[in-house]
Amino acid sequence: GAVVSQHPSWVICKSGTSVKIECRSLDFQATTMFWYRQFPKQSLMLMATSNEGSKATYEQGVEKDKFLINHASLTLSTLTVTSAHPEDSSFYICSALQVGRSQPQHFGDGTRLSIL
Amino acid sequence: GENVEQHPSTLSVQEGDSAVIKCTYSDSASNYFPWYKQELGKRPQLIIDIRSNVGEKKDQRIAVTLNKTAKHFSLHITETQPEDSAVYFCAASIGNTGNQFYFGTGTSLTVIP
Numbered sequence: 001g002a003v004v005s006q007h008p009s010w011v012i013c014k015s016g017t018s019v020k021i022e023c024r025s026l027d028f029q030a031t032t033m034f035w036y037r038q039f040p041k042q043s044l045m046l047m048a049t050s051n052e053g054s055k056a057t058y059e060q061g062v063e064k065d066k067f068l069i070n071h072a073s074l075t076l077s078t079l080t081v082t083s084a085h086p087e088d089s090s091f092y093i094c095s096a097l098q099v100g101r102s103q104p105q106h107f108g109d110g111t112r113l114s115i116l
Numbered sequence: 117g118e119n120v121e122q123h124p125s126t127l128s129v130q131e132g133d134s135a136v137i138k139c140t141y142s143d144s145a146s147n148y149f150p151w152y153k154q155e156l157g158k159r160p161q162l163i164i165d166i167r168s169n170v171g172e173k174k175d176q177r178i179a180v181t182l183n184k185t186a187k188h189f190s191l192h193i194t195e196t197q198p199e200d201s202a203v204y205f206c207a208a209s210i211g212n213t214g215n216q217f218y219f220g221t222g223t224s225l226t227v228i229p
């Protein structure tokens with residue numbers, strides 16, 4: 001149980017393209033989802049907290065206009081990297097908290113984003 | 117926000133030996149401390165966690181200890197096996213203010229057969 005699906009798993013696109021990443025909780029409802037970015041051989045850096053039906057809360061230094069987050073339902077959150085550039089290339093991972101529970105977070109498989 | 121430091125960044129041990137990874141945190145309000153194992157290009161997997169009302173927790177070969185006064189917690193792996201080789205991350209979370217995780221910098225563990 002508590003499966004989180006992330007799509008796509010890998011995407012390569014040209015600089016200037018906008019890319020949407022989906023995070024779905026498959027067998028549970030999630031009021032809160034989190035988005036992380038991980039550069040090679042580095043830790044997971046929290047980008048934003050996404051709450052169903054409300055605006056996302058961004059961590060300091062993360063551009064909200066660059067990384068658009070939508071959490072329109074209890075099972076889906078999306079991250080859109082707008083006008084992506086090579087420096088946005090990274091591994092993006094989402095996690096979800098089950099409704100009514102404070103822990104643990106259930107992680108998706110991640111999306112490897114490569115911007116040419 | 118919370119600041120989590122993790123040491124060492126790399127650790128090599130002989131198969132069968134023990135491995136210890138240490139983390140410190142800055143925010144005394146943190147009350148939940150999970151440990152994750154991550155293999156290259158894969159999702160982090162929860163291996164053990166501890167809440168602030170407990171000082172130690174054990175699950176077979178894995179144990180975690182927490183010292184709230186000193187604001188540090190440690191992961192202990194005994195009788196290490198080659199399949200324990202991975203990157204391990206600690207994290208700290210303040211459960212009643214959004215449940216965000218702040219991860220440590222990671223420890224790359226290599227178990228030498």
